[in-house]
Amino acid sequence: MDRCIAVYKNKRYKAYSTGTKGEISKVKLFLHRAEEGFIPVMSAYDKDLYEKEIKKEEVSELYREYFMARYKNYEFFVVAHFMDRKEIEIVTVDPNIGRECNLNYQDRDLFTKRLGSDDDFQLIHVKEDLLSKSTTRKEVTLEEPYVIDNEK
Known part of the structure; x- marks a missing residue:
């Protein structure tokens, strides 16, 4: 098991972070159901995957x-x-x-x-x-x- 988790608006999400030189700039949140602000994405591994890109400052935890x-x-x-x-x-x-x-x-x-x-x-x-x-x-x-x- 190796996973990245973000806490956004007091909810836990699977996450992926991007940035340069070790500094995180953006975070992508993932869900398996449609929610406001999430858009559908294609995935070879997951069915019904939705994502939302947010700024690092919007998450309370990222680990x-x-x-x-x-x-x-x-x-x-x-x-x-x-x-x-x-x-x-x-x-x-x-x-x-x-x-x-x-x-x-x-x-x-x-x-x-x-x-x-x-x-x-x-x-x-x-x-x-x-x-x-x-x-x-x-x-x-x-x-x-x-x-x-x-x-x-």
Whole structure:
């Protein structure tokens, strides 16, 4: 899970921010239903997608959140959660680390591995505040990502 969230007029939206030299200038909000000010857009991934472009000053919060896993003294990006099996999937493009940690070779320099409750790892929720440019990291349990992923 890797997503960007904006709080606009006390509502949470999926978001995408644009800018130059690390400074955010505009924010796009996305919805799956028509609302005032939102226009329909084409998407290869989402059905019935609507967007609205606003200025950075109009949002009260803008953050990106994702999960990392510390496994065998390395940090890996978590690309999937499997609720039914209580597992996560980690990924790296570094072939040296992939081989050292016994990750499964996928393609070229892509290595993945599923980790479950029998594996020794730490799951970390990362939240990057894009307005204040601060980052918080919190260790979580295997059950917590499902709650965070499904927040409305």
